[in-house]
Amino acid sequence: MGVSKADEVDDGDNIVSSHKEGLEAPVKTAVDKFQLLPSFLKVRGLVKQHIDSFNYFINCEIKKIIHAQGNEKVTSDVDANFYLKYLDIFVGEPCVEQDYIYEPITPQQCRLRDMTYSAPISVDVEYTRGKEVVVRKGKDGKQEGSINIGRMPIMLRSSRCILAGKNEAQLAKVGECPLDPGGYFVVKGTEKVILIQEQLSKNRIIITTDSSGSVAASVTSSTHERKSKTNMVVKHERIYLRHNTFGDDIPIVVVMRAMGMESDQEIVQMVGRDPKYAGILNPSLQECAALKIYTSHQALEYLGSKVRSRNMFTKQKRTKVDEARDILATVVLAHVPVHQFDFRAKCIYLAVIIRKMLEAMLNREAVDDMDYVGNKRLELAGQLLSLLFEDLFKRMNAELKKSMDATLSKANRSTQFDIIKLIRPDTLTNGLEHAISSGNWAVKRFKMDRKGVTQVVSRLSFIAALGHMTRISSQFEKTRKVSGPRALQPSQWGMLCPCDTPEGEACGLVKNLSLMTHVTTDEEEAPLIELCTTLGVEDLSLLSGEELHSPKTYLVFFNGTILGVHRRPNRFAEVLRKLRRAGKIGEFVSVHVNPKHRNIQIASDGGRVCRPLVIADKGVSRVKEHHMKELKDGFRTFDDFLREGLVEYLDVNEENNSLIALYEGDATPDTTHIEIEPFTILGVCAGLIPYPHHNQSPRNTYQCAMGKQAMGNIAYNQLQRMDTLLYLLVYPQRPLLSTKSIELVGYDKLGAGQNATVAVMSYSGYDIEDAIVMNKSSLDRGFGRCIVIKKSVVPMKKYANRTADRIMAPELQSSAKGGVQVVARQQLQDHDGIAAVGEMIRPGDIYVNKQSPIDTRNNVNNPMALPDSAYKRTPQTYKGAAGETAVVDKVLLTSNDENHFVVKCLIRQTRRPEVGDKFSSRHGQKGVCGTIVQQEDFPFSERGICPDLIMNPHGFPSRMTVGKMIELLGGKAGLHNGKFHYGSAFGEPSGHADKVSTISATLVKHGFSYSGKDFIYSGITGSPLQAYIFMGPIYYQKLKHMVLDKMHARARGPRVVLTRQPTEGRSREGGLRLGEMERDCLIAYGASMMILERLMISSDQFQIQVCTKCGMIGYYHHKLKICLCSTCKSGDNIATMKLPYACKLLFQELQSMNIVPRLTLAEA
Amino acid sequence: MADASSGEHEPELPPHLELQRTRVVCAPDAPSYTESVQYSGAYMAYGVDNSLRIEDFCKNLRVEIISMNEEDIEFDIVGIDAAIANAFRRILIAEVPTMAIEKVYIANNTSVIQDEVLAHRLGLLPIKADPRLFDYKSEEENANEKNTIVFKIDVVCTRKGERVLNSSVTSDQMKWLPEGSEMPFNTMTKFTSFGSSQKNLPGLPAEGISCQYPDIIVAKLRPGQAIELEGHAIKGSGNIHAKWSPVATARYRMLPEVNLMEDIQGKLAEELVQKCPTGVFDIEDVGTVKKAIVARPRNCTLCRECVRGTDWDKRVQLTRVKDHFIFTIESTGALRPEVLFTEAIKILNEKCHRIITELS
Known part of the structure; x- marks a missing residue:
């Protein structure tokens, strides 16, 4: 191996030198590495991060959880001999129990039947029954024999999902769309994503400055058992430790002393002997001396006095000293292990923090950037679920223990005690299901209570669903007006999409992953630590403080904890990287040498973002032409590239140790990596934009938001699904001007828009403010036509007295001609009383002729033989806008896993575009x-081309969307060329975007102007227009906002019962409010009668009787036909007047509060 | 006009005004003089009468057919104003009637395609039936043999071994029902009341009525799915719905004219020929010099390549003749394109008559 390595290096040298020699020689064409992308996505998929994370949880993490200390064994307080031990845990295949038979289930069934796509969790256990020890084990992963402890919702396309590894035809068989990315759950019939959560790194020292500008350090420790945050602050030039277990800030030297560092010299040595550090540390040392704390015991006593006394329930009372020592060992900086109160490792850690703080005090640049992506970790579905699962598992065990103790404490039991019968699977099943369906993540152990962790997958368009899977939500408060966390971070490059973020309050806080980003999962630490020691890391325990900070060595951090020091950091990092490239250690392990802080950071923890890059040796790419050829021919996969060390994953920190060239041609001898494709910097949503690099940046951001509202196709199985609201385009098209991302994502197969021929000109004046003028014939021929499908669910309830709702056949009446006919409003029903598919439905029509029992409380002897009189009619009527005809599209009769019968109806409307519909x-x-x-x-061109829509040219100058213009040119050239042109981001140098010059040449070849501007005749006058018109195809999206859903007016209508004022809102057919500001206008104008008319007469005018004597409201006695005042008990002084009903209501409410409002009337 | 006496020389406009009057100048930046000069006294100062006289019009009007087949026609009309040419175009697109399916009665549709979409697609099918044989049908009128053509589609997709039969429903599976609707099998109402069979309709071709193109896919089916429906076609015009438009498009362009402002020779001439993608220019060998000539001005698509680049706009001038229109009609098939044009003339004629009667 060593030899081959040397060879490689030599080779690299040769190439570089030959490069230098022949500068004039023709430059070797850069290898087109684009093919790596599709194969990357083939192996990883678009939402691999979710699926990987979930797979890791299901396969590894869950096993670690049950073997964790405190979880593994359930013992009894009553019977010391009794125990239950978990041996293994296994999550099975998704299935459903029906009539005591387990049947495999598909996600599509779950969606339709409102069920949860979940699999049983079974455990192997060992426990005592009577005097014997029983082992219950499943056979090689099979459920039989093992114990079921609940059900786990299964992520679609994860390793446990039935869809895993299926091809297109097989997916079609189970009713699934092959383009659907998976990565979400189906819970009670709704699809739910667990959003990626962004957090600050755990177990890392982060130096910040507080509001007053003084340096502070914080470490969020996180272990399986405990999470705690330790802060160190500077006050009056002294350093203090702040922790919520202590009531006060503790001088840092006291802490050090408590941990066994009794001499000041040792502390100073540990921090660093450099006089500049010692000088700053001096006040802190002096403070400790002033407190007269010299020994460890004194320090612990001091700490003990500051401990915030919490739980009084602890049984054995410990001394303050013990308590303080225990807190120091287990709570403060919990992730640094302390064995048998040997605090040395923790002392060093603390010293390193202090040193870092001192450095930051001397040099403000050493302060860490909180927004740096390398300091962030992304929490994915797997991690979140494991937190929840462990909590629920603990709760289940606690419950088990409780019921077990209750049973065991009974003196004589009739049957032998079998703990298996006490296991309740509901805790886990309901806990997981409820958390995912509500999005409330409550983990008691860590006092975590997050809301909105999950969201319903947005199925407005294919892209919306896909974009939802890559979304990252931040823990930051949305209302805070800080710019830092919202700003675009340079370290986001290639990891997070720079375009895709919402506008408004969540701007910059909600982000999206880029196309190639991967999020790591946890990796086994122990072998890596061992490897580091073998590679020459000198262990911490062997070092004195002096050696720790010697200028010759670098500190080695492993996942935030200090391993030791290394004398040859660069060599060490290089070896680790070589091992990684050779596949000896995990591909996601990152090594980062930081010369500024003189340390090496090795990370194998989960949640880091990373991306693949081509490795270059001295500027020469390792990926060669023949590799790509092999890939194209199918002899190679992306994993082969990884395994052979041609490509590797870099995380944000390691990127800082590399020099990455954008293109092979830009590489210098210092270059270590080459980007695979520049357009992967964008995410899925921004990837749809052609020529985004020619647009003004906010335009791309706007499109990212709008692409999610565009109508089109949702999935291949869109007509099999029963979505609450479905917008479809009748004739969706694939964009004429495509990008590589579009093809990778599958947008060319599930488009959401149409290629419209656009003329950029002014027409008719109805095109101001971005309005577009549309061609009626285009609309006649189907442009922009869409289908809106709404779902309505009719649950058939079952009641406690065993009665149930029922559906009756449509009612009949005798017709005028003689004979019988179905009554009005029910004619659309079939004989079963449910609307027939294909029937037109109008507002007020009854689509399910349902009846409910009147009595649902008292027990009924024979629920089946209930007479008709015992039922009342509860028909389901269609509520839609009047005048709009809709059609019953589909009716589904089904039952969920609890055997509740459900009728789901889809009602469809086909709409053609009308004035006011939104396009983009x-x-x-x-x-x-x-x-x-x-x-x-x-207008029409010389060739007879008539545009589909006209856009006003004023849309261009201020928006600066040059990309749109190039799209038009490219589309036009594509039409005449007979091929799709490309406009991938930054694609011109690599050939993934057609250059304007080549497009123009194509246009000229086909007899068009190079500029895309045509000679146009006016359709009205017939003579040519006095300008050449920029005309060509642009992909237009129809957005979901349509006037039909929004238009609203009312003359008379419903009123609110309480105030008798008109209702509010379109859905309640409400009035249009004359608000305060409008009222102000009327006052200013002096239109008093108008105000009276608007605010009272047309609203809630009411006539009352007022007693002129007492000023109270009287009433009209209808029998006696006189007006009376109930206070004066007379009808003499009653006057009739009109006032708003709300005013009368106010008087009465005041009266009820013992305030008497009196009306003083004057003669009018 | 007094001085325009016979024998004396007719006064002429100066060349630049004559150019403005008769040509559209297509400069590299924008076309100019696009409007035609209507006012009779526009050039009174030069003693030129700009009025249009019916004798002149009759003398100058010229129609020349360039090419013609079943579907398309291209012909030149010389001597009319843009407004007249445009009127023909507009009438062709929007006012010449055809037959198109307007009502679809669906008995069964188990395909994926929605009823409305299917109906919309059927409506857009071009029907080969002479609309002149039919009457307009008013809303309250009953469907009869004079105003309605009935078609039916009854297709079931089946699997026969490996093969799938009827996997796509094409327009030739639309069957003409000359006897009227067959629909009401279980209802008492009849959708049409035909007095006689449409087969006997005078002027109907022997092969009957069908869709113009047999291979238009209407819907796609999978085994077990079926479509059974009846489509009722009525007469209508394109301004109501584009399906009644008898033309795919009707358009015209003004006759291109390419003027070389100076002699273009040698390298420049070659460059010019190279520049034009449509081959407007040719090279003529005049002795030793190569000279550019305008060989095929009709080919000019106004890509303006020849006037692009420095000084080229001074060498070449692109113009359009304002009263010469190259008219193209692409028929959808119901009527032959030349018939369509005569129909358009008839409609325009009718409109003129209507205005005259209303004025008088």
Whole structure:
């Protein structure tokens, strides 16, 4: 191996030298590495991070959890001999129990039947029954024999999912779309994603400055058992430790002393003997002396006095000293292991923190950047689930123990005690299911209570669903007005999409992964640590403080803990990297040498973002032409590239140790890596934009948000699904101007838009403010036509008294002609009383003729023989806008796993575009349809081409969407060339985007102007227009916002019962409010009668009787036909007046609070 | 006009005004003089009468057919104003009637394609039936043999061994029902009331009525799926819905004219020939010098390549003749393109008559 390595290096040298010699020689064409991308995505998939994380949890993490201390054994407080020990855990295949038979289940069934796609969790156990020890074990992964402890929702396309490894035809068989990425759960019929959560790194020292500008350090320790945050702050030039177990800030030297560093010299040595450090440390040392703390015991006593006394329930009372020592060992900096109160490792760790702080005090540049992506970790579904699972598992064991103790404490039991019967699978099943379906992640141990962790997968469009899987939400508060966390970080390069973030309050906090990003999972630490020691890391325990900071050595950190020091850091890092490239250690282990801090960071923890890069030796790419050929021919996969050390994953930290060339041609001898493809910097949503690098950046961001609202195809199984709301385009197209990402993602197969011929010109004045003018004939022929499908569910309830809802056949009545006919509103029903598929449905029509029992409480002897009179009609009527005809698209009769019968109806509407519907190109240029014009009035070109829509040129200057113009040119050239042109981001040098010059040449070849501007005749006058018109195809998306769903007006209508004012909102057919500001206008204008009319007469005018004597409200006695005042008990002084009902209500409410409002009336 | 007496020399416009009057100048940046000069006294100052006289119009009007087949026609009309040419174009697109399916009665549709979409697709099928044989059908009128053509589609997709039969429904599976609707098998109502069979309709071709193209895919089926429906075609015009438009498109362009402002010789001439993608220019050998000539001006698509680059706009001038229109009609098939044009003339004629009667 050593020899071959040397050879490699030599080779590299030769190439470089030959390079230098023949500068004039023709440059070797750069290898087209694009093919790596599809094969990367083939191996990894678009949402591999979720699936990997879940797989890791299901296969490894879950086993670690049950073997963890405190989880593995359940013992009894009553019977010391009794125990239950978990031997193994196994998550099975997704299945459903039906009539006591387990049947495999598909995700599509779960969606349709409102079930959870979950698999049983079974455990192998060993426990005592009576005097014998029983072992219950499943046979090679099979459930039989083992114990079922609950059900685990299964992520789609994970290793346990039935879809794993299936090909397109097999997927079609189980009703699944092959382009669907998976990575989400199906819980109670709804698809749920667990969003990626962004957090600050655990177990790392982070130096910050606080609000006053003084240096502070914080470490968030996280182990399986405990999470704690330790802060170190500087106050009055002294360093203090701040921890929530202590009531006060503790001088740091006291802590050190408590941990056994009794001499000041040792402390100073440990921190660093350099006088500049010692000088700053001096006040802290003096403070300790002032407190008269010289020994470890004194220090612990001091600490003990500061401990915030918490749980009073601890049984054995310990001394304060013991308590303090225990806290220091297990709570403060919990991730640094302390064995038998040997605090040395922790002391060194603390010293290193202090040293870092001192450095930061001397040099402000040493302060860490909180927003640096290398300091972030992404928490994925697997990690979140494992937290939850462990909590639930602990709870289940606690419950088990409780019920076991209760049973065992009974003196004489009739049957032999068998603990298996006490295991309740519901805790886990319901806990997991509920957490995923509600998104409330409550983990008691860590006092974690997060809301909104999961979201319903957005199925508005294919891209929306895909984009949802790559979304990262940040823990930052959205309301805070800080710019730091929201800003684009340079270290995001290639990892997180620079375009795809929402506008508004979540801007910059919600991010999206780039195309090639991978998120790591945890990796076994012990072998790596061992390897490091073999590679020459000198162990911590062998070093004195002096040696620790000697200028010759680098500190070696492993996942945040200090391993020791190394004398040849670069060599060490190089060897580790070589081992990684050779596949001897995990491909995601990162090694980062930091000369500034003089340390080496080795990381194998989960949640780091990383991406693949081509390795270069002295600037020469390791991937050669023949490799790519082999890949193309199918002899090679992406994993082969990884295994052979041609390509490797780099995380953000290690990127800082490398020099990455964008293109092979840019490589210098110092270059260590070469990018695979520059456009992978963008994510899936931004990948749809052609020529995004020619656009003004916010436009790309707008498009990322709008692409998710575009109608089109959702999935291949879109008509088999029963979505609550489905928007489909009747004739979706694939964009004429494509990008490589589009093809990788599958947008060319599930497009969401149409190629419209656009003329950029002014027309009719109905095109101001981004409005577009549309060609009526295009609409006649199907442009922008869409289908809207709405679901309505009719649950058939079962009641406690064993009665149930029922569906009756449509009612009949005798018709005028004689004979019988179905009553109105029910004519669309079939004989079974459910709407027939294909029938037109109008508002008010009854689509399910349901009846419910009147009495649902009292027990009924024979629920089946209930008379008709015992039922009341509870029909399901269709509520839609009047005048709109819809069609019953599909009816599904099914039952869920609890045997509840459900009727689901899909009601479909086909809509053609109308004035006010919203359209958008792929460049953040949205606009509504301003007017629809007859084709003969539309301008036409010499070739007879008539545009589908006209866009106003004013949309261009301020938006600077040059990409849109190039899209038009490229599309036009593509039409005449008969091929799709490409516009991948930054693709011109690598040939993934056609250059404008070549496009122009194509246009000229086909007799068009190079500029794309045509000679156009006016359709109205017939003479040519006085300008050449920029015309060609642009991919247009129809957005889900349509006037039909929004238009609203009312003259009269429903009122609110309480105030008798008109209702609010379109859904309640509400009035249009004349608000405060409008009222102000009317006041200013002096239109008093208008105000009276708007605010009272047309709203909630009410007539009351007022007693002029007492000023109270009286009433009209209908029998006696006189007005009375109930206070004065007379009807003499009653006046009738009109006031708003809300005013009368106010008076009565005041009266109820013992406040008497009196009306003083004047003669009018 | 007094001085325009016979024998004396007719006054002429100066060349630049004559150019403005009769040509559209297509400069590299923008076309100019696009509007035609209507006012009769526009050039009074030069003593030129700009009025249009019917005798002149009759004398100058010229129609020349360039090419013609079943579907397309290309012909030149010389001597009319853009407005007139445009009127023909507009009438062709929007007002010449055809037959198209307007109502679809679906008895069964188990295919993936939605009923509305299927109906929409059927509507867009071009029907080979002479619309002149039929009447317009008003909303309240009953469907009869004079105003409705009935088609039916009854297709079941089946699996026969490995093969799938009827996996796509094409337009030739649409069967003409000359006797009217067969639909009401279980209802008492009839959708049509035909007095006689349409087969006997005078002027109908022997092969009957069908879709113009037999291979248009209407829907796709999988085994077990079926479509059974009836489509009722009525007469209509393109301004109501594009399906009634008898043309794929009708268009015109003004006759291109390419002027060489100076002699272009040698290298420049070769460059010019190279520049033009449509082969407007040729090289003529005049002795030893190669000279560029304008060989095929009709080919000019106005890509303006020849006037691109420094000084080229001074050497070449692209213009369009304002009263010469190259008219192209692409028929959808119901009527032959030349018939369509005469129909358009008839409609325009009718409109003129209507205006005249209304004015008088």
